Amino acid sequence: MDDTEPAWRYLRTQREAVLWKVEGLSERDLRMPRTPTGTNLLGLVKHLAGCEAEYFGACLGRPWPEPFAFWADDAQDNDDMWATADESPEQVLDTYRRVIAFADETVAPLALDTPAHVPWWRTPETTVGVLLVHMAVETARHLGHLDILREQADGSRGLRDGISNLPDGDEQWWSDYVATLRDLAERSPG
Template sequence: MTPSRTRPPFSADERTQLLGWFDMQRAIVHYKCEGLSDEDAHRAVLPSSPLMTMAGIVSHLRWVEHTWFEVLFLGRPAEGPQFVNEPEDADMRAEGIPLAQLLDEYEKQCGVSDEIIAAHGFDEVGRHPDFASGQASLRWMLIHMIEETARHAGHMDAIRELLDGETGYY
């Protein structure tokens, strides 16, 4: 199910506003992929960034959600393609994986992240002893993930326009 692209209320508590902006950016990721063929989702349009495809970004966003909330915050094992040295940017390598599967995996990972966020206070700090960023507060991690998701949603805006001319914010 595609998340709603609704801005949070102008006047609400911190949790409602931060999660509202996070959910909206996640929804924009889905929106930018609507109606896109698998071929186009895997097509590189930026010569200097061959992995910066729609599929690659969705894969990357799935894995950064996992990294920040499961690994760094909860202290779970550092597992996933983002933790391997070779190939570089392994979390963006989505060759042969259908876009629908990538979006489904991303949506499921967002659900896991949402459960973690709901169960903890913003002032709690991460638990992973091997990474300095694992000592950040949940608030810091959430704000970072809003920034990360929004930045890549912006990349998706440009890529989508280059692929087929589709534009639009939300």
């Protein structure tokens, strides 16, 4: 497959942004749950590694050679959404990078209409093209979570390195902007 294929290109761009969102943070900040459901930066990366390993591995007849513990039948709910004490940030990020390389190696020689099989989907027979779109959307969805969690962790914000995609306001501008939104919300009914 040509690497200029839009779905593959979008997925690659999203992956780069995922790695940028966790760059430079302390282990504490990477692990810190920042929502009532425990969502954390490192867990999102671990989850995305598992998703890519499944979709671009077993679903294409080339299983990821290092099965994740959270794939086991006796795994606890949400085991893929956080890193254990034995899983360092470096290990999780390295695994994500290796899964990406594995996925790209698997997908590269395939045409978009190459058959794929996703046993947990209601209609399991699909194609590589659909898997690429699915993973690009899945990654973008979790990249949105990463955006917010990173901003909560240290104030860093923006689309990706060198492209903020946000107004170029200073901290006072942002403070005033948020105050305006807060005031509007407070004056809203209900």
